[in-house]
Amino acid sequence: xxxxxxxxxxxxxxxxxxxxxxxxxxxxxxxxxxxxxxxxxxxxxxxxxxxxxxxxxxxxxxxxxxxxxxxxxxxxxxxxxxxxxxxxxxxxxxxxxxxxxxxxxxxxxxxxxxxxxxxxxxxxxxxxxxxxxxxxxxxxxxxxxxxxxxxxxxxxxxxxxxxxxxxxxxxxxxxxxxxxxxxxxxxxxxxxxxxxxxxxxxxxxxxxxxxxxxxxxxxxxxxxxxxxxxxxxxxxxxxxxxxxxxxxxxxxxxxxxxxxxxxxxxxxxxxxxxxxxx
Amino acid sequence: xxxxxxxxxxxxxxxxxxxxxxxxxxxxxxxxxxxxxxxxxxxxxxxxxxxxxxxxxxxxxxxxxxxxxxxxxxxxxxxxxxxxxxxxxxxxxxxxxxxxxxxxxxxxxxxxxxxxxxxxxxxxxxxxxxxxxxxxxxxxxxxxxxxxxxxxxxxxxxxxxxxxxxxxxxxxxxxxxxxxxxxxxxxxxxxxxxxxxxxxxxxxxxxxxxxxxxxxxxxxxxxxxxxxxxxxxxxxxxxxxxxxxxxxxxxxxxxxxxxxxxxxxxxxxxxxxxxxxxxxxxxxxxxxxxxxxxxxxxxxxxxxxxxxxxxxxxx
Numbered sequence: 001x002x003x004x005x006x007x008x009x010x011x012x013x014x015x016x017x018x019x020x021x022x023x024x025x026x027x028x029x030x031x032x033x034x035x036x037x038x039x040x041x042x043x044x045x046x047x048x049x050x051x052x053x054x055x056x057x058x059x060x061x062x063x064x065x066x067x068x069x070x071x072x073x074x075x076x077x078x079x080x081x082x083x084x085x086x087x088x089x090x091x092x093x094x095x096x097x098x099x100x101x102x103x104x105x106x107x108x109x110x111x112x113x114x115x116x117x118x119x120x121x122x123x124x125x126x127x128x129x130x131x132x133x134x135x136x137x138x139x140x141x142x143x144x145x146x147x148x149x150x151x152x153x154x155x156x157x158x159x160x161x162x163x164x165x166x167x168x169x170x171x172x173x174x175x176x177x178x179x180x181x182x183x184x185x186x187x188x189x190x191x192x193x194x195x196x197x198x199x200x201x202x203x204x205x206x207x208x209x210x211x212x213x214x215x216x217x218x219x220x221x222x223x224x225x226x227x228x229x230x231x232x233x234x235x236x237x238x239x240x241x242x243x244x245x246x247x248x249x250x251x252x253x254x255x256x257x258x259x260x261x262x263x264x265x266x267x268x269x270x271x272x273x274x275x276x277x278x
Numbered sequence: 279x280x281x282x283x284x285x286x287x288x289x290x291x292x293x294x295x296x297x298x299x300x301x302x303x304x305x306x307x308x309x310x311x312x313x314x315x316x317x318x319x320x321x322x323x324x325x326x327x328x329x330x331x332x333x334x335x336x337x338x339x340x341x342x343x344x345x346x347x348x349x350x351x352x353x354x355x356x357x358x359x360x361x362x363x364x365x366x367x368x369x370x371x372x373x374x375x376x377x378x379x380x381x382x383x384x385x386x387x388x389x390x391x392x393x394x395x396x397x398x399x400x401x402x403x404x405x406x407x408x409x410x411x412x413x414x415x416x417x418x419x420x421x422x423x424x425x426x427x428x429x430x431x432x433x434x435x436x437x438x439x440x441x442x443x444x445x446x447x448x449x450x451x452x453x454x455x456x457x458x459x460x461x462x463x464x465x466x467x468x469x470x471x472x473x474x475x476x477x478x479x480x481x482x483x484x485x486x487x488x489x490x491x492x493x494x495x496x497x498x499x500x501x502x503x504x505x506x507x508x509x510x511x512x513x514x515x516x517x518x519x520x521x522x523x524x525x526x527x528x529x530x531x532x533x534x535x536x537x538x539x540x541x542x543x544x545x546x547x548x549x550x551x552x553x554x555x556x557x558x559x560x561x562x563x564x565x566x567x568x569x570x571x572x573x574x575x576x577x578x579x580x581x582x583x584x585x586x587x588x589x590x591x592x593x
Contacts, residue, residue: 006396009391009394009396010396012391013391013392013396013402016388016406016468017402017405017406019464020405020406020408020409020464020468021405021408022431023409023417023420023421023424023431023464024408024412024420026420026423026424026431027420027423030423043434043438044431044434044435044438090295091295091296091299092296094292094293094295094296095292095293095295095296095297097292098288098289098290098292098293099293102285102286102288102289102292103285103286103289104285104286104289104290104293105286107289110293110297113305114300117300117304117305117308119576120308120572121522121525121526121568121571121572121575122526123526123548123551123567123568123571124307124308124311124565124568124569124571124572125303125304125307125308125311126551126552126555126564126568127311127314127555127561127564127565127568128306128307128308128310128311128314128565129303129307130555131310131321131561132302132303132306132307134321147299147303148303150299151296151299151300151302151303151304152304153300153304156296180288181284181285181288182288185292210413210414212414212415212529212530212533213529213530213533213552216533217556227415228414228415231415231416231419232415232533232534235415235419235534242423242426245419245423246419246420246423248416249416249417249419249420250416252414252415252416253412253414253416253417256411256412256414257408257411257412260408260411261404264404267407267411268473271469271470271473271474272473272474272477
């Protein structure tokens with residue numbers, strides 16, 4: 001009876017896992033097909049008869065012909081996500097330290113103000129934020145891609161909760177040793193919070209990396225496009241060249257999968273943190 | 279300077295960068311958006327105050343000039359919505375959200391399966407998690423290809439299985455929404471909800487199951503009397519978050535895969551807001567839709583809270 005249950009469990013999980021993996025497998029298979037090869041529903045070629053690895057080079061070449069360097073798209077996405085993440089972690093951890101450990105007039109009221117805005121959907125602020133970015137002359141600049149995304153109240157909230165949970169004894173003894181408040185933040189609070197900071201960083205990085213509507217609105221020229229926007233433009237241009245589209249998609253997806261495989265812990269932790277958000 | 283004044287000064291210095299950003303990019307925009315919802319604004323001229331006009335156009339009904347208007351088979355309806363698109367897109371958004379309970383339940387089943395003592399559990403977890411981590415434009419393009427009517431993999435498999443006329447997935451207003459829901463299911467079932475359910479399941483004390491087994495409780499009974507009530511807070515949280523996310527979703531899918539069509543059948547409120555603001559530059563109207571959306575989210579969240587609050591009261 002137990003063996004039957006175990007077998008059923010494995011069958012269920014394996015069937016599910018196959019459904020998860022087949023789309024990616026099909027992406028790979030399509031990406032190396034001869035671009036002009038005829039597809040038909042009459043038969044499914046699970047294994048390509050020829051491997052056209054040059055589809056990848058061709059996809060990159062065609063993007064370049066439209067003024068988009070694939071590496072630039074990648075670089076833009078990486079740069080925007082890295083700087084934005086750094087800014088978010090730095091400013092949120094500073095504000096969180098003030099909220100968690102420093103006494104100042106109006107602290108509770110201000111914190112409540114942060115909490116209240118966390119519920120408001122992004123589409124409410126979309127138009128005014130665009131107007132502000134436009135007024136600042138930031139349209140089609142890296143500033144527009146990076147700066148508005150840095151100040152989500154959520155990072156401050158999450159780190160404040162974490163800092164509150166840290167034992168006060170270490171800070172007290174540092175204070176007795178003559179450390180100032182800034183030194184305590186740098187030498188005690190931050191080092192004790194490495195996991196929380198890395199988790200917030202992962203979460204923020206993924207947010208910037210996948211961001212779609214905002215970069216679509218604020219970028220105009222190809223040099224400023226991020227990877228998702230570049231891919232979309234490419235798709236609209238070559239909507240039926242599926243081998244090329246899949247080659248580009250593979251190039252966009254594989255690095256994400258690799259980063260994930262080597263940092264699974266932080267990805268998982270950053271999701272569990274969402275649970276705290278409630 | 280006294281220690282107290284020094285502390286206050288330090289606090290303000292630490293707070294300043296984030297606070298300025300918070301004012302400029304969050305709280306001031308919220309207030310500005312509320313104002314803009316009562317204006318007509320094309321971004322290039324000054325906003326013009328129009329009072330309730332946007333909301334009347336959006337939510338109001340007017341006597342229909344065409345007397346033979348028919349809704350749900352009833353003819354001679356005297357009133358028709360001022361903005362029929364809004365109601366259609368609200369319906370689309372709600373329709374797509376019907377996948378939420380199914381996906382959540384499947385995530386829970388998957389989490390229970392992965393919580394058993396089995397070999398290779400890490401590999402399975404990674405494989406199920408993979409689609410959600412890669413979710414983005416590249417994967418949407420992939421699914422558009424899978425759904426291709428004539429040569430896509432899904433219809434190829436259906437043809438092999440003997441389906442004579444497989445659906446015209448993204449090209450049909452009947453099938454486009456189910457297609458997006460199925461895609462969302464595959465991409466989301468092993469994602470964050472599964473991870474949160476796994477964490478919740480690991481917090482259920484093993485002794486409870488052992489005691490239940492001694493009392494001869496079946497697997498189903500154990501699930502209903504132990505697992506389900508003890509993880510109710512997680513279900514409650516996931517339900518609220520998915521509902522909030524669901525109302526604000528659908529933009530990327532519509533933009534990349536369907537263009538909101540066919541016949542507007544995959545246009546969600548989020549996509550409508552984007553189009554009103556950045557395709558036809560009706561910023562005031564877009565802001566009004568956003569606020570209506572916010573109120574809808576608030577009402578549904580509070581309702582879930584009230585109902586869910588009752589379900590979680592065992593604490």
